[in-house]
Amino acid sequence: MKELVVYCAIILPDGFTILILVKLFKDGGKEAKKKDRSTSPVKCFFVRFESNAAIDDGKEYVLSGKTVQEARSVFMHVHTLPSMAKYMARFSLILSKTMKLEDDLSNLNFMVEGDIPCKDKDKKPVYKDGKLCIHSDGTGYISEDLALKCPKDVFKGSIMNGANVEIGPIGALLGESPDTMQADSYRRVPPLLIQIRFFYKGYAVKGTLLVNKKLPPRTIQVRDSMVKVEPDLNLSNICTRNSLEVVTTSNQPKRTSLSKNLIMLLSYGGVPDNFFMDLLKNALEESQGAFSNKRTALRVALNRGGLDELLAAKMILSGIPLDESYLQYRMSIMLNEDRKGLLSGKLPITDSYHLMGTVDPSGVLESDEVCIILDNGQISGKVLVYRHPGVHFGDIHILTARYVKELDEYVGHAKYAIFFPSNGPRSLADEMAGGDFDGDMFFVSKNPQLLDYFKVSEPWTENCTTPEGPSRRPSEFSDEELESELFESFLKTRFQPSYAMGMAADNWSAIMDRFLTVEDSNSSEKTLMKENLKKLIDLYYEALDASKTGKKVIVPEELRVAVFPHYMEQENSFKSTSILGKIYDHVKAYQEEVSRKEVQKLPCFNVEVSEECRSKWTVLYEQYRKDMTYVLNSSNKEKNDAAANALYDVYKKVLYGGAELVERQRPMNQISEEALAIYNICYEYAIKKDDVGKCGFAWKVAGSALLNLHVLGLGEKTLSCAPSVLKELFS
Incomplete structure (x- = not known):
């Protein structure tokens, strides 16, 4: 794992100097950050004003001689x-x-x-x-x-x-x-x-x-x-x-999915549970196609290529059968990653799109009308429109899409957007979670079942509960005071971040889940829950804009719940029977039903090699297993992955005489024989342990050589292709 160490000295107005040591390294991505409450979205950028480096040879830099204030200007x-x-x-x-x-x-x-x-x-x-x-x-x-x-x-x-x-x-x-x-x-x-x-x-x-x-x-x-x-x-x-x-x-819409918030609001609006469960079952059945359909398998392997450096995609493209033991094992891992989205309600839905929004320049559209331009031009008919991350009951609208001939004079043959009316007492975008047209994306669906089931509610109206705190204008500060104020704000944001937005969202989800499962619509419990939901909605929308307004949003204790639905995977939880709970349980059960794959060798690789070659790699494979046990001693997955990859590189060097097959320093016939030896030794050990994961060493070390042998066995030649091109073709 690469690590960069930067020392930064900050001199405060009172003369004290703070020396900050900054370590930069590849982190675990969004999922790791969600679990680590000490992380912050704040980033540091270092900007050069002057340079005494010999390479610059006294050349004037664009910020040379400027103060920080002048540089910002x-x-x-x-x-x-x-x-x-x-x-x-x-x-x-x-x-x-x-x-x-x-x-x-x-x-x-x-x-x-x-x-x-x-x-x-x-x-x-x-x-x-x-x-x-x-x-x-x-x-x-x-x-x-x-x-x-x-x-x-x-x-x-x-x-x-x-x-x-x-x-x-x-x-x-x-x-x-x-x-x-x-x-x-x-x-x-x-x-x-x-x-x-x-x-x-x-x-x-x-x-x-x-x-x-x-x-x-x-x-x-x-x-x-x-x-x-x-x-x-x-x-x-x-x-x-x-x-x-x-x-x-504004780009061509890709395959569109529902979201957790949208499912809850649709459920409140009358969409039955079986509609969502049918979408889920279709998605799961389609994902299973990756085990039998090469096109589906390749699409999954390309989309999840970061999990194995595109190894599964290379195997498929080299003609390795889809029922090969290790390939099926890797596909199962990738499909489980895809299914994580299903766990949280990301259900693919037909006749639906995500489109960037703008206002109708012609002024033709009425207050309940929109114009939508897709691949084949403008569409007509009823559409359901929603803007993420809306949580209000009225954030979903049913509108009429109509053809507007006058638009052609403005946009010609350009495509992919939704136009909202410039008529009426309120912007339709503002009615949907306070949206606007500075790049907001809108979920648009003409799915006939969805339109038939859903009943709209009154739109959200802003109800501010948090006052804006007093704030001096930046121009009222001296340069030194302004820098001190900015640095203090940085420290607060970095070390005392506000969790109001996430807290409001989580508590809304928990109460909304319970709200959807209480059958008695006239109960005092349901009335109280609805009032609390409205308060949380207002707080959530205020928190979304808090960085611009300067408001200090706080979620009061009386709006905080003690337990959460089990699908939110928090420590204190209850078994939810809402549609999201059903979706979560169904996906979990589906994953557990996937049977373990029996380890079998491919006949083309199940060949005899010289005793000398086999003995060499039997010893090396035993040493590898000892080494791997030693390197996997960290609780940090990223560090373990980096250490494992470094170990694989050691054995690649032994096989190829270089980092990869293309950099080989050994005769090809020796490499091919030893690759077959590695394959058979690994697979025999995996069969003995009944663990297909043990086959990984063969493909991670000798994969290039094995794929080369397989293509030659087919009597064909490999074809070079950029992964980005393949993704475009199979997305």
Whole structure:
């Protein structure tokens, strides 16, 4: 495991120096972080202002001679914001995972327009708490010529199936050049919607841009709601770094699944348990196809290739039969990983999509209508629409999708989005968990059964319970005071993080689970539960925005439960009989029913080798087992995996004379014979122990040689192919 040690000295205003030793290493990913309450989402980035290194030879750096405040102004005039919470939230936009759009912005036609107001039945603007309610929150326009410069299929700053990620303007400052995929196939039709971070002459803009064929060339038109930082007109001595950054584009929807929250809300709305159980059974039956269908098996092996460095995929592509003992063992492990999603309610569903949302530029749609553009153009009919992570009973809407001819004049042949109306007293996105159009994705389903069963509830209305704390404007601090305030905020966030959002969500789940199983709808218990759910919903939505508002959200004791449904896998639990409990139990039982695979050798590898060769690897295999027992002495899975891989490398070197078969330093005939010896020794030991996992040494050490032998035995040659291409073909 690679480890980087960084020493960082921080000098405080009172003269004290803090020396921080930072160790950076590959962690266990999201699952490990969820279990470790001491972890924090806070990241440290080190930015160079000056350099005395000989390699730089005194060259002036872009931040040379600037104060920290002046350096921040290179990106945006963040000091103009009204609070410290917004200061930190908005400046972090430069760290978004983005792809820089390579274009000279010096002759850009940049416009800031007003938002589309919500209007009541008398056509008067609607206000809430003195603030104008709007339909166009977070979305603007981009001219077609500029949109064509943007690659399609961008997700979180990289082109799906192969592009590199650039950390926005930080990457640009460091001189990195993004892979923008100039291929013509990515240029013919522009992305319909582009989620962006835009830094321009002190502005910081966040939101989505809809391609608009009506705009003049080289035009970007943003709404007031998209402008997160405005320029300081008095600041003229700082040269800003203008940069248009692409986060995500509106992409072709992949296979869509339900979620835990959505299942609970659908269940509350009248969708019966057997509907979800049928979806689950279909998913489990389909997953079993990986043991008999090569296409299904390869898709699973590619998607879960990180578990075994694509070994299972290589075996399948080399013609190893799907009933081979070790291959079936690896497929079982991968399928169990896939089924973990099923445990938490991620049930695949047909006729459903995740689409990026925006507002109808034509103004044609009525308040209960949407326009949806998919592969074959616009669709019509009733649709169910939901925005994650909605937890309110009314966060699911039933709307009418209709054809809007006028849209063609704006977007042409661009695809994949849902357009919401610009008419009515309230934005439909806001009705769904307080959503907007700055990149929010919406679950859209035209599944006929779902539409037939579900009955809508009144939409959520905001009910603030947490007051905003007092906060000085950043401009009111001196430079030294501002740095001290920011550092103090960093320490609080890192070492005293708020768990209000997770706590509200967990308690909502626990109470909602019980709420769904109480049969007497008029009982006082159910009435109390519904009131507590509403309070938790308000707290949860406040906690979602707490980093921007600066609110200190607290979940009171009376809203906290003592026990949780067993499927949440917490220490204090009860046996849930809700639909989520049934799904969890069914998947668990299904996994336990999978029979153990008998270990058998492939006939093509079950051959005699010389006694000398067999004796050599019998001794080495015994030594390996001793070594592996020694290295697997840590409770940390990542450390154990790294140690095991290092041990495999030792024995690869013995077999190949190099790190891999392609780097071999030994004759191929010797390598082939010894690979067969390893295979037979391992499999015989696995048969003796009745443990197919013991076959792993053969494939992890001699796998390349064994696959080469198998392909030669078929009378064929191997074909090189990038894993990303295979994933694209079989996704």
